[in-house]
Amino acid sequence: MTHSPWRFCVAPMMQYTDRHFRYLARIMSQRARLYTEMIVCEALLRGRPERFLAHSDFEQPVALQLGGCDPKKLSTAAKLGEQAGFCEINLNLGCPSSRVKSGRFGVALMGEPQLVADCLTEMSSAVNIPITIKTRIGIAQNDSYEELFKFVEAIDGSGTKAIIVHARKAWLDGYSPRENREIPPLRHDLVHQLKHDFPHLTVVLNGGLSSKSEINHHLQHVDGVMLGRAAYKTPFLLATVDNAFFESVTNNLVDRFDIFHQYIEYARVQINAGTYPRHIAKPLHYLFRGQPGARQWRRHLSEYCTRSNAGIDSLQSALKWVERTTP
Ligand SMILES: Cc1cc2nc3c(=O)[nH]c(=O)nc-3n(C[C@H](O)[C@H](O)[C@H](O)COP(=O)(O)O)c2cc1C
Incomplete structure (x- = not known):
């Protein structure tokens, strides 16, 4: 269709x-x-x-x-x-x-x-x-x-x-x-x-x-x-849009961790090119919304990614607050 x-x-x-x-x-x-x-x-x-x-x-x-x-x-x-x-x-x-x-x-x-x-x-x-x-x-x-x-x-x-x-x-x-x-x-x-x-x-x-x-x-x-x-x-x-509104079974990611890992590869390139980690981190703030640890995840990104020595590790270490669950 x-x-x-x-x-x-x-x-x-x-x-x-x-x-x-x-x-x-x-x-x-x-x-x-x-x-x-x-x-x-x-x-x-x-x-x-x-x-x-x-x-x-x-x-x-x-x-x-x-x-x-x-x-x-x-x-x-x-x-x-x-x-x-x-x-x-x-x-x-x-x-x-x-x-x-x-x-x-x-x-x-x-x-x-x-x-x-x-x-x-x-x-x-x-x-x-x-x-x-x-x-x-x-x-x-x-x-x-x-x-x-x-x-x-x-x-x-x-x-x-x-x-x-x-x-x-x-x-x-x-x-x-x-x-x-x-x-x-x-x-x-x-x-x-x-x-x-x-x-x-x-x-x-x-x-x-x-x-x-x-x-x-x-x-x-x-x-x-x-x-x-x-x-x-x-x-x-x-992550639900393609299946829900396009009847297409695409290979898009439906696990927040997989999404994060794909994004982090992009983040690495961007940060190496001089982008501020806080700008890269901003879209991630609500990725785990509604999941256990979401508030700590957000607080971690706000706190660590805005520091002058922030880097890719500041994003990656936020993962410690959230758990892998089925969507
Ligand atoms: C923070 C924020 C910034 C917005 N900036 C723009 C903009 O640059 N251009 C635009 O056409 N609408 C802008 N809007 C309006 C949105 O595109 C949209 O029309 C509005 O939020 C209603 O849709 P929603 O109820 O789904 O949020 C903005 C809305 C928000 C919340």
């Missing part, structure tokens, strides 16, 4: 979905589609783009997420992303950070569909990989389904292949970015409706998902799902 390439995605998350997290995720799932943290277009173009774009082929399929609103700059940035090997460029139309208040960034762009369409047209004519967007269901009072419909209608045809929708609106006055991920109620039904009304678009639902049963439920209505916090707070769930 052929599935949409967007069937199961891991959300872009600043400070989390860096290349190390993505490497760990790929050890666990060969099918999940991964996203970078958002990279602000101007920062990418300012110089040394490789600093932002560095990743390993092992992470594929991996998409680059950009933030920005200038069609020309975005198309140049998209080209850089394509040359660097990313399989998709995603435009962020959902970020509610303080920068948004000054307008023309992230979710504020939902109020400027023509500008978004111009950006998408420029970007898609510059590259041969899919251009996608990640948006919300609305912003402040403009949160009716009709407004969401009009927004998508306005950008449909401008080269967008897939629309990822965080099923919450954003409130810019009074809510922090974190509150904007928790307080506005989830409206998964609106995302289902969007797929119904735009059947030719790939629609991916995001927001509040974690269990296999709810994911399977949504996959009846949309082309794909995207998980954010569940993927970094319980990364081991990624």
Whole structure:
């Protein structure tokens, strides 16, 4: 059975979905589609783009997420992303950070569909990989389904292949970015409706998902799902993705120790190349979540991998706190 390439995605998350997290995720799932943290277009173009774009082929399929609103700059940035090997460029139309208040960034762009369409047209004519967007269901009072419909209608045809929708609106006055991920109620039904009304678009639902049963439920209505916090707070769930949602009996690892041992080989190379052990250790913090010794494991990584003399041994010695159990 052929599935949409967007069937199961891991959300872009600043400070989390860096290349190390993505490497760990790929050890666990060969099918999940991964996203970078958002990279602000101007920062990418300012110089040394490789600093932002560095990743390993092992992470594929991996998409680059950009933030920005200038069609020309975005198309140049998209080209850089394509040359660097990313399989998709995603435009962020959902970020509610303080920068948004000054307008023309992230979710504020939902109020400027023509500008978004111009950006998408420029970007898609510059590259041969899919251009996608990640948006919300609305912003402040403009949160009716009709407004969401009009927004998508306005950008449909401008080269967008897939629309990822965080099923919450954003409130810019009074809510922090974190509150904007928790307080506005989830409206998964609106995302289902969007797929119904735009059947030719790939629609991916995001927001509040974690269990296999709810994911399977949504996959009846949309082309794909995207998980954010569940993927970094319980990364081991990624080890079940290929079998659960792709009916593929792949040879991905389903034992936390085997996952750790494969990751440690990568960690060794990275640390030898000068990466800080604390950066390499970060994605591992929740690998043993729910298992005996998980808290000590986490404390060990936080304490030993942040020391000035930290090295590969600081990671390996954390294993003494956890026991091999069947998953
Ligand atoms: C720490 C953190 C950082 C995030 N950074 C980004 C980002 O860079 N780009 C983006 O589009 N969304 C970002 N998000 C939002 C997530 O991609 C996702 O839309 C949101 O967390 C809802 O999904 P979830 O309920 O599965 O976590 C971030 C979320 C978190 C928790």
